[in-house]
Amino acid sequence: MNRKYSAGASYRKKDSRQVLSTDLSRSNPDRTKPIQYKTKLLFVGGLLVLVLLQFSWKFFLLESPVPPGYHEAAAVLDGNATATTRTTTIGSCSGYDGVLHIASGDQEGAAGTIFFLFVVNQLIYADMYNLLPWVHLNNVSKYVYDDKVHGTGQTAEFEILCGKTASWASFTDPITNNQHQFPGMPQGTNLSSCRIYVEGNGVWNSYFEPVFSPTDPSCASLPLIRMTYSQIIPSLHVFAPWSVRSWRYGGLPPSLRQLDKSYQEWFAPMRRRAHSIVKKYFRFLPYLHERAVEYNPHSQCLALHIRHSDKANRRKRIPVPRFLPYVEAYYNHQMQQRRDHPKNDILRSFSIYLATDSSTVIDMIQETWPKEIQSVLQWQKGNVLRSSNTTAVFQLVGGNRHHDGNVQVLTDILAMSRCQYIVHGLSAVSEAVHYLNPLLHNQSVNLDDRKKDIVSVEQFRIIMDRVTNQ
Ligand SMILES: *[C@@H]1O[C@H](CO)[C@@H](O)[C@H](O)[C@H]1NC(C)=O
Ligand SMILES: *[C@@H]1O[C@H](CO)[C@@H](O)[C@H](O)[C@H]1NC(C)=O
Ligand SMILES: *[C@@H]1O[C@H](CO)[C@@H](O)[C@H](O)[C@H]1NC(C)=O
Ligand SMILES: *[C@@H]1O[C@H](CO)[C@@H](O)[C@H](O)[C@H]1NC(C)=O
Numbered sequence: 479m480n481r482k483y484s485a486g487a488s489y490r491k492k493d494s495r496q497v498l499s500t501d502l503s504r505s506n507p508d509r510t511k512p513i514q515y516k517t518k519l520l521f522v523g524g525l526l527v528l529v530l531l532q533f534s535w536k537f538f539l540l541e542s543p544v545p546p547g548y549h550e551a552a553a554v555l556d557g558n559a560t561a562t563t564r565t566t567t568i569g570s571c572s573g574y575d576g577v578l579h580i581a582s583g584d585q586e587g588a589a590g591t592i593f594f595l596f597v598v599n600q601l602i603y604a605d606m607y608n609l610l611p612w613v614h615l616n617n618v619s620k621y622v623y624d625d626k627v628h629g630t631g632q633t634a635e636f637e638i639l640c641g642k643t644a645s646w647a648s649f650t651d652p653i654t655n656n657q658h659q660f661p662g663m664p665q666g667t668n669l670s671s672c673r674i675y676v677e678g679n680g681v682w683n684s685y686f687e688p689v690f691s692p693t694d695p696s697c698a699s700l701p702l703i704r705m706t707y708s709q710i711i712p713s714l715h716v717f718a719p720w721s722v723r724s725w726r727y728g729g730l731p732p733s734l735r736q737l738d739k740s741y742q743e744w745f746a747p748m749r750r751r752a753h754s755i756v757k758k759y760f761r762f763l764p765y766l767h768e769r770a771v772e773y774n775p776h777s778q779c780l781a782l783h784i785r786h787s788d789k790a791n792r793r794k795r796i797p798v799p800r801f802l803p804y805v806e807a808y809y810n811h812q813m814q815q816r817r818d819h820p821k822n823d824i825l826r827s828f829s830i831y832l833a834t835d836s837s838t839v840i841d842m843i844q845e846t847w848p849k850e851i852q853s854v855l856q857w858q859k860g861n862v863l864r865s866s867n868t869t870a871v872f873q874l875v876g877g878n879r880h881h882d883g884n885v886q887v888l889t890d891i892l893a894m895s896r897c898q899y900i901v902h903g904l905s906a907v908s909e910a911v912h913y914l915n916p917l918l919h920n921q922s923v924n925l926d927d928r929k930k931d932i933v934s935v936e937q938f939r940i941i942m943d944r945v946t947n948q
C-alpha cells in the first residue's frame with residue numbers, strides 16, 4: 479500500500495511544498511537529513527517561483543482557478559444536503575439507486591480523521607449519486623480498530639446485487655495542467671445477485687447509531703458499491719474537488735490548495751458541506767453525550783484544542799503560552815458577564831475545556847497558568863491515554879486500547895462542540911468540532927492560519943461582545 483498518502487502520522491510529516499513542486503511518486507524525505515532536504519527544497523522552490531512568475535503570475539493576483547465543475551458540484555451538494563433532514567433510517571431501500579458500503583478510511587488515520595474526513599467524504603459521494611450509505615468499517619484503518627470490541631458482536635448477512643463499482647472521474651488542474659482522478663459515477667451493467675456476509679460490528683456502531691443497514695428485502699434489487707483503496711486514498715482524500723479536508727495536505731493540486739485564501743475562507747464551504755452531512759447522518763450514542771457532559775458540564779465554555787505529540791513539520795506545534803492571552807480574555811469576559819447579569823443562572827458558571835493528546839501540555843498549564851484560570855479548567859480525567867513525547871497516542875498503545883482512544887477523542891470532540899468559542903490549530907479533531915457546531919466558524923481562533931489572518935486577542939474580545947449582545 480502507498481503509505482505516503484495516508485492521513486496518519488507518517489503523512490503529516492510531509493512538507494506540502496515538496497509534493498507541489500516535484501513528482502508525486504517520491505517517498506518521504508529522510509528526516510535525519512534536514513539540511514540537505516532544505517537545500518533541495520530551496521532550490522526546487524526557487525525554480526518553481528521562477529516558472530510560476532514566468533507563466534502564471536496572474537494567478538497570484540486573481541482568485542485561484544478551480545477545477546471544472548467545482549463550484550457546481552459544491553453548490554448542488556450544499557443546496558441538496560442542507561435541504562434534507564435525516565430521512566434514512568434502518569429499513570427500506572426503495573427510491574435509491576444503490577447502496578454505498580463505506581468499509582474503510584486509510585490505514586494511518588486516527589479517530590478524528592477516519593470518522594469525520596473519510597466517512598464524511600464517502601457520505602458526500604453517496605448523496606451525490608443517490609446511494610444509501612451503509613457504514614460498516616473493516617480493520618484496514620488500524621488505529622481505530624480494536625478486535626476485542628469491534629471484531630465481535632452482530633454479523634450482517636443479506637442479498638444484494640454485485641457488479642457495480644465507482645468509476646474514475648478526473649479534472650485537469652488549470653495551473654499545473656496535471657490530470658487528477660477521483661471517484662466518479664457508479665458504473666457496471668453486468669449485475670448478479672450475491673450474498674454479503676460481514677462479521678463484527680463495523681466499528682461505527684460502537685459510537686454512533688447505524689446510518690442505515692441494507693438487510694431489508696427491498697435492498698436485494700439494488701447494486702452494492704464500494705470504493706477501492708486507491709479511490710479512497712489518495713483520490714477521494716486528496717483529489718476529489720468536492721471532498722472536505724482538515725488542512726492543506728501535501729499533494730493537493732494548486733487549484734484545490736487555493737493559497738490566496740486564508741484558512742478561514744478556505745474552510746468555509748467545506749465546513750458548511752460537512753455540517754449538513756454530519757447533521758443528516760451522525761447520531762452519537764448516548765454514553766458519549768454523557769461523557770461529554772460529565773467532563774464539560776457547563777453550557778458556557780471556551781474550547782482549547784492543543785495538539786502536540788506527533789503533530790509535525792507542515793503543522794507546527796503551537797506553544798502553550800500562545801493560548802493563554804485568549805484564555806484570559808475569555809475568563810475576563812465571562813466574569814464581567816456575571817457581574818452585569820447577577821440574576822442569570824446560565825452565566826453563573828462557565829468552563830474552559832482543554833482537549834489535548836499530550837500530558838506535557840497539562841503539566842505545563844498546571845505549572846504556569848494563573849490559579850483563577852485553573853479553577854475553571856476542565857479536561858478528561860482518569861485513565862486517559864496521553865503522550866509525553868512525539869509519539870502519537872494511537873501509536874503508543876496496542877490494538878486492544880484503540881477503542882479507549884476512540885472514546886476519548888470522540889468525547890473531546892463532543893465536549894468542545896458544546897462551547898461558544900474554540901482556540902485551535904489545524905487538525906481533523908478541530909474540524910470535526912466545527913462540523914458539529916457551525917456557529918464556531920466565526921467564533922474561533924485558528925492559531926495555524928496565515929499570520930495576518932489570525933484573530934488577535936483584541937478581535938477575539940470584539941467577537942465575544944458581538945456574540946453576547948446578539
Ligand atoms: C438535488 O436535488 C434535486 C431536486 O431534488 C435533484 O433533481 C438533483 O438530482 C439533486 N442533486 C444531487 C447531486 O443529488
Ligand atoms: C483483518 O481482517 C482480515 C480478515 O478480514 C484478517 O485476515 C486480518 O488478519 C485482520 N488483520 C488484523 C490486523 O486484525
Ligand atoms: C458477468 O459476471 C459474471 C459473474 O459475476 C461472469 O461470470 C461473466 O463472465 C460476466 N459477463 C460479462 C459479459 O462480463
Ligand atoms: C515516547 O514514550 C513512550 C513511552 O512512554 C516510548 O515507548 C516511545 O518510544 C517514546 N517516543 C519517542 C519518540 O521518544
Ligand SMILES: *[C@@H]1O[C@H](CO)[C@@H](O)[C@H](O)[C@H]1NC(C)=O
Pocket residue numbers: 916917919920
Ligand atoms: C460568518 O460571517 C460571515 C461574514 O459576516 C457570514 O457571511 C457567514 O455567513 C458567517 N458564517 C457562519 C457559519 O455563521
